[in-house]
Structures are given as structure tokens and as C-alpha cells.
Amino acid sequence: MTKAPQVLTEFFWLEQLHRIEAYVARGGYAALKKALAAMTPDQVHDEVKKAGLRGRGGAGFPAGVKWGFIPKGTDKPKYLCVNADEGEPGTFKDKYILSHDPHLLIEGIVLASYAVGIQAAYVYIRGEYEMIARRLEQAIDEARGAGFLGRNILGSGFDLEIVVHRGAGAYICGEETALLESLEGKRGNPRLKPPFPAVVGLFQCPTVINNVETLANVPGIIRNGAGWFLELGLPKDGGTRIFGVSGAVAKPGIYELPSGTSLREIIFTYASGMKDGRKLKAVIPGGMSSPILKAEEIDVRMDVDSVAAAGSMLGSGGIIVIAEDTPILQVLRRVAAFYAHESCGQCTPCRLGTSWIRKTVERMAAGRGQAGDVDALIRLAANIQGRTLCPLGDAAAMPVTAIARKFRAELEGGLATAGARP
Amino acid sequence: MIKLFIDGAAVEVPEGTTVFKAAEQGGIELPHFCFHPAFAPEGSCRLCLIQIEGSPKLELGCSTIVREGMKVVTQSPAVREARRGVLEFLLAEHPLDCPICDKAGECKLQDYSRDYGLTESVFREFKEKRDKKVAIGEKLLLDRERCIQCTRCVRFLAEITKSHELGVFERGVHAEIGILEGGPVRNGYSGNLVDLCPVGAITDTDFRFKTRPWFLSRGESVCPHCDRGCNIYVDYQPGFPRVPGSAKVFRIRPRTNEAVNGPWICDAGRYGYVRAQNEGRSDRPFWNKDGAKTELAWDTAMAILGDKLRALADAGRSDRVAVAATSWLTNEELFLLKKIFRDDFGAGRIVLCDPQPGEGDDFLHRPDRTPNARGARELGFDPAPPTLEALARGTEVLILFGPHIAERFAADELCAALRGIAVKVLVTPHLTGLEGLMDGVFASATPAEKDGSFTNFEGRIQPFVAAARPCPDVRSELAILAALAGSLGLRPDYYGRLTTAAAVRRELAKDIPFFGGAA
């Protein structure tokens, strides 16, 4: 089979790649030099828009369009927040970019900031990535030393500082408005929208929030053009994606593949199929928040629109593979426990609904399930979905609904054999 | 102006108005917990969900801004089902405390549960167990099981008093309201938290377990504890006999007046007034005869005073009568007092004897501890407190309104000055010990128990009617003055009509331009 193009991860395994000398030696910061010397901010912005770069954090929203929401002619400072919270279970790709190729990210940050007119960029990195944060800070120091950050970058008159800001253990801070709250030194309580962060964001100023991998794609787009990017993937979802594969596969890890690669191919070709000859039961395609797919549904193409059409979400591309000998209740327990633990507690349906779901699932797991519990779970999830202040409610509800619907027989069978009492 | 449709009816509101406010204008109150007009929208309770044509998801009424031609539905099956879902979630972890909860009868969770048909719980799990009696302030108890995390209390202390005593700790279902060690709610406005809490999570220890809201009647009055004149509700039990030790007025609550106090009152007014209402009251007139205090029937006591005053008038010595009024009297009472004693009776001295000013704060509580200082000034009373010498010189009959003279002078000085006055009468709602120096004491009503009006510091004339009923032998000062005029035989055709506050107010409006618009 032809090797898939490795545009982001090509040099990941090089020793000392994270050092600036190694990065520059293989063409790093060339895109930035080109942009600052020969392109206006609008031209950089247009190229990214033409490329149709879709967000790689989970929502898949086109980055160029998002950048365009920043009001023109505002006299408030504009900020860029890099979402390096990577809390979605099953997701670990940004960790590699941050630790193996931090300059790729830095170059992307500077290009994006140039395009939009950003004054300062904050990288919100999850607290557990302490070691990686230190490496990123080293890289930022190197970049500043080489004139790629700071004042009058490469003589362009454009200034930018990047600040690394650590989180402290809250999945909700991966949600963009909760990230802003946390960056401002508060509890990670998501904000009401509207107003949207592009208008009222960090410190009440216009703010762009982009995922690490999203920004890591910008240097390539500027160096090689929008057309190149689109060619790598699909017309509506260009470029490559770094898929993370974990669970019952022989070779868990990151796999950079074109958008639109089929899930089956990712699992059975690239990740070398099921571990120890086990049989496939189900796959969660895009991080825990995406609805589960049954074994017969894995021919879906892994691009934003195709997975949505299949009733799930490409999300963060965190593929979790579940083998047949895994009781689905085990999966449901982990799902229920996670969202109950991570709910910020601000709004009624999520605060109380995730806890109710967890309590019901735990009771089922303890052998005290009752007839109607599966329907109860579906009803609870339906009362959360679409009713909450932020998308965590949907993220909590949709997986439960999918598991309850697609594996009803197994769940209800489990109740019967566990000696359920009314 | 924006025109939109709420449940089919057209409503016109200024740009920037929320759907919630527009609905209110159209006569619809969207169900809500976290929303409060004094704060920015919070959007966390999720109860005010409404349907907007063209929007796939339900939207919040409290934070959605109206657009031209917007079509809002507030009662569709989908909306009702969504609200039911929210209530069901709240009830899942809410204790069934209604039988022991003070809020029962005025609890929004109760009301909405009834409105949305939630009568049986479907929650089969174990409820979270939490502390039910956390002392978060001198008079405040927090029940964490009842708390629905609306955060109104936290936001009040952040945005209004800016004292930040309460915060939200932990997260998810374990989120709880709390204080820091050694940091209870203490800012002079703590009682407002009880009103704000939509359920019985924050309760008032002054009111706890004393009665039920459905036993209470509600009267509208004005707080007399400073000259801001915050509007209040007086909650009382009609027909509740005020026997010693029993309370008749159970609580004072704010009455929203955007121009005066908004939706708040201070703790001094709230707790001070309910205490003043019920404690240390003088219940019936008495007269000191030869060292013995004899309780008298109302008419008897009036007759004695009337005789003494008429005796002086007949002897041409009306100028030997001194009257010490107080700015605790209403505009009508002060007017009547002046008319009787200055214009018709010819008393020698009419002064104001008011309490000492206290500490004001930068919010509602003002230093002047009377409700009607401005009114007294506009009625021509000299605000300068009198000297004892001036008051006592040549005085044979002294009529004191209010016991405040005892706050202004040392006890022995006062005693000495009063000894030289033959007849001393005190008209007061409260027994303060001053009665020992008096010959007669008339039990008078508190502002909550009479009709009248006060003029606040801004010159705002605020009329009020009696909210609570006093004991049978307690009379308003207006009734006392009217009865005196009658017993002195002063201009019956004039004073004969002036037996109600409304009638006096009409005269007042005619006589003094400042009060021109009052009637």
C-alpha cells in the first residue's frame, strides 16, 4: 500500500526535532518568512479560508470563517487562545505536536496572529502536560531568540508574544468559553452565547480560539497553498488528520491520514487490526463524546460530514476500539462516570442529569438494575441534550443514547441475568 | 422600537429588550429561578426555555434579545416538556422537606412543580446527603440539600454589596454554596438573601418555624428607620391576639420601588422594625397618680389631659404648654399638631425632639434615624434639637411625642428638668423607662399600624395605609390629636372633619405648596 502523506508528523520521530535548529533545517519558519515578506494579513487569511481548514478540536468549524468573525476596526486588543487542553478521552494527538514539533505549532500561531491582527497568544495547556509545557516554553524562548517572536518579527512591524498557561484538571476547560473563564483565573464555567468570543472573549476583547492541530496545519497551507491542502483530503474537508487509535487494537498510536480515510482502514490496515485476534464489537470514532458505532458501521469515511451523516461525530478523531468480550456495561460505566465527574455544575440538566445517569448505571452494574432502566437512561439523556448551557451536556447525553439504543438487548439481558428485582 | 409576537399577541418594546421582559409586558411571566431583574442574565437554571420560530433549539427567555418580527411561543408541548424535564432534575436531588420548610407556600419550586404536574418522583437512586443547617450569617441558615444552585445569593453579594462572602465550591452535583472560615455574611443587607432564595435553602432564623405564609396577611408600608423611606411589606397575622410574648407582625420584607430602594431593604430596617413592632410595646394608656401607675381606659386618660390643657387655656396661660414633636410623626400628624397647638391653642413652645443620627452606609441606610425629617422641615419645624432649659422654662404641661428626648440628654439632667414641670405626658409606641418620669403615657401606634405619609430625604412624599392592626387601646397620634382638638373644643367645624389621614392630607395640600400634589 502506498504510504499516506505525513505532512504534520513526517519528522516526529527525528531526534531533537523539537529544537529550533532541526525545525529550521528542514524548512521550518519558511512559511512565516514568506507571509511576513510577501503577503498581507488578509492574503494569509484568504489562503486559509480557501483551504477550508476545519477545526481539529472536535467541532470541525472552518478556521478561516472563525477568524473572519473578529470585528474589523476594533480598537480593543485581539487575542488568540490555543486550545491545548486535550481532555477528550481517547485523544492524544496534540500531545505529540506539542512535545515533538512545538515550532510547527509556534509558526502556525504566528501566522494566524498575523492574519487576524492578534496582539498576544495564550496557549491553554492541560495541567497534566506539565513536562510538555516546559518543552513548549523552551521552544518559545528559542523562537524569540531567533526573531520569530517578540517585537517587529523579521522586520515586519508585527509584534507577538506567546504565553503558556497551565490548566489544572478540568475537562470542561476544553470548551472554548470555559477555557476563557479559566484563563481569566476563574472556575471553568462556560459562558452564555451570544455574545460570541470573537466579539467578547478573553478579557472582554475579540478572541479566536483554535485547537493545536488546527494551527499546526497553517504553515503547510501558507507554504504550499490552499490547493495542495485540499488535494490531500476531500473538497469539503481538506488536509490530513492525526487520528489517535486506542483500545483493543494491535498497534495503538497516532496515525496521520488523509481526511476521508475509512474507519475500517484505519483500524485494520494502519493500526494492524484487533489485538490478540479478538473480534470487533464497537468503535467510538471521535473521542468519548461521539456516539458509538457498531462493528457493521465502520466503513464510514472519517471526515466531518460523513461521520455526521452516519449519526456520529468525527470530533477529535480519537478512535476507541472495543472488542466483543468487553461488556458494553463496562463502557457505559466509564462514560457515565466521566461526565458526572467533569460537569461544572452550573446548569440544571447537566449537573443533575449526569449524576442521575451515573447513579442508574452504577445500580445496574451492582446487579440491582430494573426493567425500564434502559428507557430511563434514554429519557434522561433526551432531557439533557439541547437543553444545557454548553455542549458538555450534549457530549454527556449522545454517547449514552447511542449505547442504550444500539446495545439495548445486551444491557437489558444483563439486567435479567443479574437477578433484577422490581 | 421592536415589534414581536408572543403566543400570537403583538408586543412592542425598545431595542435590546430581552424576551423575558417583553413577555412580562405582554402579561406573561416566564418560569425562572436564576433570573432576577437586578442582575445580568445567568442562564443556568434552564427553566425559562421558549420556542422561537426558525430556531431548531429551544432558547432562553432571560437572555435572548428580541428581533423585529420574532415569533415566540411560551407554552407549546415541547416547551412544557423541556421545563418539566428541568423541574424533574431539580426534584431528583431536592429533599421532600415541604412539611418542615419555611418556604412552603411561597416556594417557586413548589409552585412550578404543581404547574407542570410533577406529583410523583421517578428518581429511584439515592439522593446526595448534605449539611442542612450551615450557619452562613448571623441570622442565616443554609440547607445544602435544598439548594438548587441558582447562585442568586452569590451574585447579590458580588454585584450589590460587593462583599463576596459566598462562593460556589466543588463542581458537578457536588457543587455547594459556602463561606470561608471566619467569613460569614455580614454586610447590613444579609436578610435580602432570604427573599432572593427561590426555595428554602437560605432561611431566616428570626422567622424560622414561627408560622406559615398562608396564615399571613400582607400590608404595604414604608420603613421608618431612616429617612430614605424604603418601601416594605408588613406580614402579619390578622386577629392574632397580641398577648405578652406573642408576635403579631412576623416579618418585614422589601416592596420593590425602583425609585427608592429597588427590591432591597437593609437589615436595620428589616430586623429592627419587626422587633420594634413587637417588643417593648406600650399597650394601653396609664396615669401616674401619687406614685402609682394606674391603667386607664382611653377616654378617661384623654379626658384628664384635656382637663389640664383647658384649665390652662381658660386661665390665659396656654403659653405654659410645651409640645415636643418628633420626625417619627407623619406629615399629617405634624400638620395637625402645629395647627392645634400653634394656631389654635397657642402653646408656648413647639420643638422637634429626634433621635441622634447614626451611621449611614453607601447603599440604602442613611444617618438620619427618622422617617420624616424632610417632612418636618417642610412643615416649618426647626430641626435644631431644643435645650432642656428652653423646654422646661415656664412650662407647666409638657407633651412629648416619642421617647427620643432620653437619647439626647443625660438621665439626671432630664430628671431635674422634668421635675419642675407640673404635668408631663408621653405619647409613645414603646416603653423605654422614660415612663417612670411621666405623669401620663398614651400608647401610640407604629407607622405600620396607621395611615399617613412620610417625606423622604429627596422630598418624595410616600403615603401608606395601616398594614397591621394595633391593640385596642393603642391609637395613632393622629387620632390622639383629633381627640384632643375635640376635647379642647377647638373649631369643631374644622377639626371635626380632620379625623382621617386622607382628610388631613387634603388640608395639608391646600395649605403648604410643597405638599400641593400630595392629596
Added chain:
Amino acid sequence: MSAAFSPELVSKIEALAGRYPAKGAALLPVLHLVQSERGLVSAEDERAVAGLLGMPPIKVREVMTFYTMFRRSPVGRYHIQVCTNLSCSLAGGEALAAYLEAKLGVKLGGTTPDGRFTLTGVECLGACETAPCLMVNFDYYGNLDAARIDELLGSLT
């Protein structure tokens, strides 16, 4: 009664605060700093931080109790956080946690009597490709089995 902040700590805090247009934004990095130097953040530390960053002390408590990484009570020299999320569960995470509980003689949430180890559960660490995994202080360890656990514990003196 914890000691007051040293001048060095104070200037590090002020340096952190200076990276933002509003001082309060430095709260999370400052709490990490204080915790790294003192092992935990006490109530007095909260008040000191609040003073330096210009916020009501209760705001610091709100943040301390919201985020799982901040500690108000001491932990062992090695804080072992074992992942309890899905990919690790699929790779035997529950058994791993049980093994650690047995080896250390404490339940999840407990600290060994000699103060060497605290064992807690943690949500997805972003290392699912090396499941089952855990974090010791800030170091990640994955692809664990009983033998590797024994080796790891042995190396943590």
C-alpha cells in the same frame, strides 16, 4: 500555620501576574507555583495569593475546589494517579488500580502511612496509546503490567 511567602516566591508570583492585562488571570499558574513549592495550598496561602492578585479570598477557594489538581491537604512524596477512563479500562485499568491498592495497602484516595505514596484515580491523561497508564507526580508511565508496576514502585524511593 504556614510560613509567609518568601520574597522570591512573591516576585515569581508578580512576574506571572505581569504576563496578563489583568492580574487575576495568573491565578491558576500561581496556585501551581505555590503548590510546587509548598506541597499544597493552605487557607493562609489562599489569602496571600488573593492579596497579591487583588481578588476576594473566596475566589481562590472557589478555584481550589473546582480543579482536581489543586490540593488543600498534603500528599505523599509520590502522587500516583491511575487513569480510570475508557481506553485504560479496556486495557485492564481496573485490575491495575486494584493491584496498586493491594501493593500499597491503601484504597484510591489514600496515602501510605510512611508518607511515600498517595494513590488517586484520574480522568483520561491523553496517553491512551500506552494504556493502561498512570502519572507519578508529572511523569507518565504506560503499557503497565504487574511486573512493570513492581519495577516502578521499586524505583520510587
